[in-house]
Amino acid sequence: MDQGxxxxxRDRRALGPATLDLATAFLVCRPGLLDRVQPESRTRMLLARIDHFIDANLTDRTLSPSDVAAHHHLSVRTLHTLFRQRERTVSxxxxxxxxxxxxxxxxxxxxxxxxxxAVAAQWGFTDATLFSRTFRVTQGTTPQGHRPGAALPADGRPSAS
Structure with a gap:
């Protein structure tokens, strides 16, 4: 309030929606107020809760879109529909x-x-070979090559293989 x-x-435009979502999140805890919330705000709040759930359960090897949907009392189809506005699918x-x-x-x-x-298993990957392959494709280097102190080729860049 003092810095208003x-x-x-630009600051006001950025803070406006965040402030509205925060106030909305607080108010929806009150009976009967959820129906008054704008659909966009409800969607943002639901996606924020879904993101938090995913982050809190990443080490669960069985975590799946079905688990995420069930926890939030959604159908899997509805969950996938929510994620269409994002860059990535739920999986x-x-x-x-x-x-x-x-x-x-x-x-x-x-x-x-x-x-x-062990690192792969700790983060929910059940197949070490698949983890290594996926890591290499997405990171441009092997998991071993990504580690500090990994041997580098003469050109000083980690190997992509």
């Missing part, structure tokens, strides 16, 4: 976030001695 007068028009989102977690773990020098298959 110093905000630029691709889960896979991408698992890969990001595994990439961060492999980048951590303190975890250097942890076997790659």
């Amino acid at each position: 007068p110093t905000l630029t028009e 691709a989102t889960i896979r991408h976030r698992r890969l990001e977690g595994a990439r961060a773990a492999l980048s951590n020098p303190r975890l250097r001695t942890l076997p790659i298959r």
